[in-house]
Amino acid sequence: MTATADAINVASTLPEQRRILKTAIPGPESVAREAERRANVTDGLGVTLPIFVEQMAGGIIVDVDGNQLVDLASGIAVTSVGSSHPRVVAAVQEQVAKFTHTCFMVTEYDGYVQVARRLNELTPGDFDKRTLLVSTGAEAVENAIKIARTYTGRQAVVTFDHAYHGRTLLTMTMTAKHAPYKRGFGPYAPEIYRVPAADPYRWVGDEQNVAEEAFDRFAEVITTQLGADHVAAVIAEPVIGEGGFIVHAPGFLKRVQDFCRANGIVFIADEIQCGLGRTGDMFASTFEGTEPDLITTAKALGGGLPISAVTGRKEIMDSVPAGGLGGTYAGSPVACAAAVAALDVIVEEDLPRKAKAIEAIVLPRLQELKSTGIVGDVRGRGAMLALEFVRPGGKTPAPEFAGAIAKACHDQGVLVLVCGTFGNVIRLLPPLVIGEELLTDGVDVLASAVRAVAANPPSVSGKSR
Incomplete structure (x- = not known):
């Protein structure tokens, strides 16, 4: 194992820290529970991905359908030490x-x-x-x-x-x-x-x-x-x-x-x-x-x-x-x-050092995606990294691209978040304890989604900025 891998490796309470898809995302049980949610909870909350969580640990989210998703959100930077850390x-x-x-x-x-x-x-x-x-x-x-x-x-x-x-x-x-x-x-x-x-x-x-x-x-x-x-x-x-x-x-x-x-x-x-x-x-x-x-x-x-x-x-x-x-x-x-x-x-556990190790793995992969023509900027520090999506040839924000890419990631069991004043940024906030193999798998899915959307972009509308 490399020094970088060792820097971000962590034992988990889950049997396996890997992505497993048993159903579509969301699965049938999550869909059923979402209907109950709609009947009881205000729509003013909104939701990024309508799955119901059964368990979380390390960099994995297990939903009620038994799917294991890669967590690149950390509850919006909350579970930096991993969800339900034993200590x-x-x-x-x-x-x-x-x-x-x-x-x-x-x-x-x-x-x-x-x-x-x-x-x-x-x-x-x-x-x-x-x-x-x-x-x-x-x-x-x-x-x-x-x-x-x-x-x-x-x-x-x-x-x-x-x-x-x-x-x-x-x-x-x-x-x-x-x-x-x-x-x-x-x-x-x-x-x-x-x-x-x-x-x-x-x-x-x-x-x-x-x-x-x-x-x-x-x-x-x-x-x-x-x-x-x-x-x-x-x-x-x-x-x-x-x-x-x-x-x-x-x-x-x-x-x-x-x-x-x-x-x-x-x-x-x-x-x-x-x-x-x-x-x-x-x-x-x-x-x-x-x-x-x-x-x-x-x-x-x-x-x-x-x-x-x-x-x-x-x-x-x-x-x-x-x-x-x-x-x-x-x-x-x-x-x-x-x-x-x-x-x-x-x-x-020197998690700031692990954040730097995450940056060393992820940032070069994100930089490579600028060649697709739809990534205007790659930025951030440590385990707080982002891609800003624009229409090819300029800096016009492309929230449609960000939305399509996020959905493609979610469909493949990788949780990412969209943000930005123009809604055209995908942000990565993995738990600082995430393992290298799981992190790499999540980034692979993201990269594939970016390239697929670049090859077949959704329709866009609006004026240039």
């Missing part, structure tokens, strides 16, 4: 046997403190930190904004094009994409402003100076339109997630951070999707040379259980009076137990 399961079982709930604001427990201590140690920045635990990524972002506004005494919040920060009123307002996240849900929260992201692929300007031009626009908007002394916070995803796995042009975020510090603005990194080993370092902020004042985490933090956090400078975090932060389920004792175990796995 997470054991920690949860032990905690459930002790007690399932007591609000931390009423009576305290060690798990909350342990998670906070670990995040204070792991997040970027050699300064005194404090941590708040809540339940969801959107809740973490909302609290980060509340804390920044309290600390600065200011109201304005600056976000970036293509950003996704959540589905609550405030975070929905901060999210860039209209449909489906905002359509029909207005009016929106006030004092939220948007500036261009340093998107190297779609930058309208000098392609050799994306970081410089994007920063100049950012600074101009704040100084001339908002007033720097009115801005409480600037929030950025170091790798933009739902908006298309966009990696900012090198140097851009460092300049943004320096501008914030010079003007008393809190710089917040939203690492809910890209953090905790996903990009090949513990936090994606490290690649940019930034040390955010506040950083939000969720998804991979709980190993599958709902928990999120805001971690940051002590003087900022402690600016909120006692009682101003919290929630009944904030930092659930069961979720805290899972988070301690998940963090142990991420650190002790």
